[in-house]
Amino acid sequence: MAEKISPAVHAEYERIHASADFHRLRSAYRRFVVPTTVAFMIWYLAYVLASNWAPDLMGTKIVGNINVALVWGLLQFVTTFGIAYAYATYSAKNMDPIADDLRGQFEREVER
Template sequence: MEDDAVRERDARAYEAVHEAADFTELKRRYKNFVVPWTITFMVWYLAYVACNNWARDFMSTRVVGHINIALIFGLLQFVSTFVIAFLYGRFANRKLDPLASGLNAKYKRERRR
């Protein structure tokens, strides 16, 4: 019986948070960051794969010594991943975390009712 009451209280608290304007704003901000960067990274990655498959002469062009364009592009894949992760961390700290903290506090208040 007590478990049902706890579940019902938690469900009400979740509903209150889900209906909050801040929750909608949090989702909007998240999607506005994640979707463009995901598309950008996927295009960059697929261009790398396509060049490795169909532009072998270009990719095998030596830049310095035994370092060719394919190696540089491969390393840039790692660099771009870390850059996007850094940008997301900075974005989340400034734009997402304040809203999420407020929603978390609202959830905790609603659970106590």
């Protein structure tokens, strides 16, 4: 069952949601997430398509029994961790200060 909140708390949520700072926060989030998601999906889709329609390329041996497909597949993990690190760094610099300000405003108003 959902927790009920007081009308005053709800009003404060509404005020913050409509604020310019909240819109800046959402904009900063979208500025990172949308292009990163699109780029990663293209990167992943290229891997899938190459695996299906370019088996000779994917089967090309690089060193010993290690081929392009294996390296490309492992790079998917590297990319995922790289994106997570980049997001944490970006968030700490561009989003966390705004979120902290909004949280502080909310807590001050609710304590009244």
